[in-house]
Amino acid sequence: MVKRKRIDWPKHAFIALMLAWAIIHFCVFWVYVNANSFVLTFFKFDTETAQYEWYGLTRFENIFKDMILGRDPLVVQNLKNSLWCFPVQNFIILPLSFFSAYFLFKKVPFSNLFRVIFFIPSMLSVVVLAMSFKFMWNADFGPISNFLKETFGLDVDWFSSMSPTAMPLVFTFGVWAGLGYDIVLLNGAISRLPQEVIEAGKLDGVGVVREMFQIILPLVMPTYSTLFIIGTLGVFSYYLQPMLLCGADGGVNGNTGTVALRVIYMTTNGQQEDAAAFGLFFSLIGIPFILLIRWGINKLVPDVEY
């Protein structure tokens, strides 16, 4: 006779209670809030009857034609700018954060000073940070702008949406402002590594580069891959930096706009249903993209236990 396994009710209740807050939060602030927007993307408001009428997939069709088939070059440019966030976030900010976290861990000279320099942008309001960054490049009194003008004769309208410098500077700002968050997490992960492994490496005569890439990096890979996924998630929600540095309308020919900034622009201009359709369209594109990235990372990154 097979003995039935007893259900551990207190344990299950504890788990359920711990998960309840997150689930309720998700249901109320995501499902409930977005359900109406989701439904409205398939309807239009008929101004003759003041009633919602079935509109089908027309909005999605228009977005597809505008963006994917290139009917609206402004929207296409917005998409290109958003997609640039992927390499910037994952192949510039993340590796830089790893190097910084590693050198902070190694307690290089002035590491406490560097720690403050890296963390201050994460502690300050992004609005204040953007303003100070923009002032540095101001054509009238910006120290960097003046230095470049006087030293190299570069008289550039740095944040002009007609200048090729605008978006690279927006991303540069993103790197400066975004390093701190990743460094905190990676530094925490590195600090928790078993000292014996690092000591063993030292005894074997492992150098700094080898230690960094062949010991530390594989051991913090779970944190690194999580940050990679978080960075990817930000691709279609990147708007604050270009908005604060180059204006809210996306600039000339959409040169300084992104997909998320466009959604905000549409919402503030009273085109809520179109904005909702836009958001949903990119969720539909974004979810498989994220899942694919996660699947790839899970395949490539081995599980680490210590």
Place this chain on the structure above:
Amino acid sequence: MLKKILATMLILIVSLSLVACGNKNGDNRDPEIGKNGTLKITYYKGGTGSFWIEELAMAFENETKIKVELTDDAQATENALTLLESNRNLPDLMFILYTNWQKFVQKGYLAPMDDLYDGTFSETYGDATITSKYDVAGTSVYAADSAKGSTNLTAADIFEPEYLNYGKTSKTATSEKHFWVMPWTSGTTGIVYNVDMLASVGYTNPPATYAELLDCCQKLTDKGIAPFAWGGEEFGYWDFVTMGWWAQYSGVEKWESFYKFENVDVFKDPGRVEALKAWKNLIVSNGTWKNSINAPMGRDHNDAHRVFVSGEAAMCPTGSWIETEVGKFLPKGFNMAMMPTPAIKGAKTDENGNVIQVCNTEAGDVGLIPKNAANVTAAKAFLAFMNRPEWIEKFTQYTGMPRPFLYQPSKLQGLSSFSKSCMEYYENSEKMWRVSDSPIYTYAGIRHWEPLGAATLYGNLVNSEPSALCEQMYNSARGKWDIWLKMV
């Protein structure tokens, strides 16, 4: 020791917080205020500041004993639809900027306010009665010809006739039209100039014609002064000037008819091309900017204002709100004025051959009452109170902005020389009003530079011809006309 320091700091913070939370009117406040209820008002705090509504609220409180709670919100316009849709924590009255409020009506979010226009609103609070009937005696407010001589005037009698129906629309195509909003500002937009700088190059009076404007710019440039301060992050500020040129060339009536969207040919109005040609000729030269400050594209309108008031440029495309917006940063003795938009070649003339001076009001800011507000009557009483002739005048005195009523704002006491110049321009011009209940405009949100938008249009004028861009906009509108019709 550390604990003592921390404790002292904590006590200080708590004490300061309590002081900050205290009522600024303190003990001087009439204890009766609040006995007739509370009125919650959310308002946009920007170029008009807060002083006008604080003063108005205080006077209203003293007369009606209704307590007024004011909330300023820089995002009041953007948040309006979400707030109305949520139907929670609604203010009783909202003062917001230009938006397609007609949508709010169609969705049933607003309370009608016909009684505020036709004189039938009347509410008594103790000894005081607030009505929507007005006596203009002793003020510069006057009645339209149809109501001349009456001492019992309605708001409609003293409103700018051309703009009266801005707040009127119907919920559905077949339902009756009602008034739903009350315009709380009008505007005066165009070119603001540094009086002393222009005088230094011989323009003691501002340029009256486009040719004179070009000549003035040349003289300023020769003297090492940048003619215009502007910001490419807010290209829409140039619309204040180009719209004026468009209306000069086509006539105000034709310009206004654009917004009716009767057919796609409104996009073919030649005034559009002429206005953009004038702008390009003024600001663009050989694929770059001229007559402009250094690096204008990477600036917003605030930075352009800063450059202008710090004396680094002679002119700036903006509106009458600049003085309040710049506020305490305005240097002492800074002498600025607004010029009537210089007349372009081909501008319409009157029967005497004089160019018809037009003023782009950019009006459209509205006060509205949510249908489900807790105190709709008090909100109406506030608007009725605000429309009293003396308060129409005070609004202008406090903000430097006109309201769309029949009055002589330039004659008011206490105006700054800048405000006076704006009011003279406003008063002596044919005013441009955007009044339309075309669903393409109000619901689909189609605007004058569709589909490019101001930034892309002006930016592309650097390398493209105005006629080509206007043709592009027309062709796009023709291609999308059916889509727009289906959208509504």
